[in-house]
């Protein structure tokens with residue numbers, strides 16, 4: 001697999017989004033998103049994220065050779081609206097997990113998630129030579145499931161009472177997409 005590219009370098013572009021390396025300058029914005037109660041529910045986060053914890057998370061991500069962390073910029077105004085990342089890269093099985101967050105709620109439901117995920121999947125298949133990319137989604141998040149399905153992911157399995165959220169156990173599912181050779 002290729003070495004990681006420098007921060008803030010543009011990796012790929014679609015009609016409406018740019019994926020670039022996340023930098024320290026983006027940190028506080030991303031922390032604010034993670035501390036938004038609605039976003040937090042969907043990313044399975046219960047405690048507020050402190051500055052110190054957030055910086056440690058970022059350092060760990062950038063140093064981990066099995067993580068590619070992208071900032072998603074809305075292309076027209078080059079405004080940072082979220083993040084998408086490939087993690088748990090497994091070079092033997094050629095698979096990785098994908099996670100995504102459109103942090104700015106004004107951009108929800110407008111196709112930005114679909115474009116960013118499709119671009120990251122393309123990067124994973126074409127640049128990292130992956131065979132499969134998968135995602136975990138909670139049952140309280142039909143938008144995310146619909147978005148992954150719109151990108152070509154299919155449900156590989158339902159996860160019964162996998163998550164404890166808001167005082168009860170809820171289901172989840174794993175979705176995956178396989179590279180078409």
Ligand SMILES: CC(C)(COP(=O)(O)OP(=O)(O)OC[C@H]1O[C@@H](n2cnc3c(N)ncnc32)[C@H](O)[C@@H]1OP(=O)(O)O)[C@@H](O)C(=O)NCCC(=O)NCCS
Pocket residue numbers: 039042043082100101102103107108109110111112113114115136137138141142143144145146147148150
């Ligand atoms: C989940 C998230 C990334 C989706 O991105 P988005 O930009 O809001 O979603 P999109 O507008 O790209 O949705 C794309 C597709 O999902 C489908 N979709 C959207 N909302 C849906 C809903 N409520 N139910 C079912 N499907 C839905 C649509 O069919 C759409 O497909 P189309 O473009 O072919 O019509 C974004 O809402 C987000 O970051 N939410 C908070 C954090 C989060 O949930 N992260 C994911 C954790 S697994």
